Amino acid sequence: MADRLQKYLAARGLGSRREIEGWIERGEIQVNGRVAKLGDQVDSGDTILVRGKPVKSDERAHRWVAYHKPEGEICTRSDPEGRSSVFASLPRLRGQRWVSVGRLDLNTSGLLLFTTDGGLAHGLMHPSRGLEREYAVRVLGEVPEEIQHSLLRGVELEDGLARFESLAEAGGEGANHWFHVTVSEGRNRLVRRLWDAVGVTVSRLIRIRYGPVDLGRGLKAGHFRDLDPREVRALYTAAEMSPPRSARPTGKRPGRGGSRPAPGKPRRTR
Structure with missing residues (x-):
């Protein structure tokens, strides 16, 4: 099931939704090889990079x-x-x-x-x-x-x-x-x-x-x-x-x- 990018990343402990929205606006996140924008939706099958580092799709503790x-x-x-x-x-x-x-x-x-x-x-x-x-x-x-x-x-x-x-x-x-x-x-x-x-x-x-x-x-x-x-x-x-x-x-x-x-x-x- 697809979620908004900021919600998906926040649920994995990378930051608050507001912080992540700032990263998106500054072009610091890529989804499937392109720079993400506010409103993008993602799921566990997408490749996501935050400041060049991949985000694992599994749920964090x-x-x-x-x-x-x-x-x-x-x-x-x-x-x-x-x-x-x-x-x-x-x-x-x-x-x-x-x-x-x-x-x-x-x-x-x-x-x-x-x-x-x-x-x-x-x-x-x-x-x-x-x-x-x-x-x-x-x-x-x-x-x-x-x-x-x-x-x-x-x-x-x-x-x-x-x-x-x-x-x-x-x-x-x-x-x-x-x-x-x-x-x-x-x-x-x-x-x-x-x-x-x-x-x-x-x-x-x-x-x-x-x-x-x-x-x-x-x-x-x-x-x-x-x-x-x-x-x-x-x-x-x-x-x-x-x-x-x-x-x-x-x-x-x-x-x-x-x-x-x-x-x-x-x-x-x-």
């Missing part, structure tokens, strides 16, 4: 990891300012590339998912899926009931109306108060912007869940772990895809592993 991003790391592969990249902490691959499922800004920590299956990453991030992202948020000062309700009803931002799907008090002492909130879209810095729009200052932000996968309590900042088979199957289900044959445990232990308690304890949800 994909990997899926959860990474606990610390504050101060960027989510791009390189940075002219020399800041640390999340990709530097991931296990090295041969013939494949890590594709991130969404991003976190420089000052946000918590769960990032990575996979070598670019098709899965695309499916999980597609707006039509509406996958929930859950965050632990520490704010300064009290947050009146009416402000909490307005965040659930919807707040007008510069790029349109937005809201929290849920909002739960999660403890705190003195001037600091924790909340757990969920959003179902990936607009840039959405959680911070919602709080800012109602005049509340966020002092710390941690993503603790993406779709069906939790950060958990056993993963230190700057460390990764391979997802277990249950989590892998749940991700493919969330992306409305069938898990590949390679969706099996790798037997790897958590990379640079350890434990870290999750902040706050939910009290009630509105």
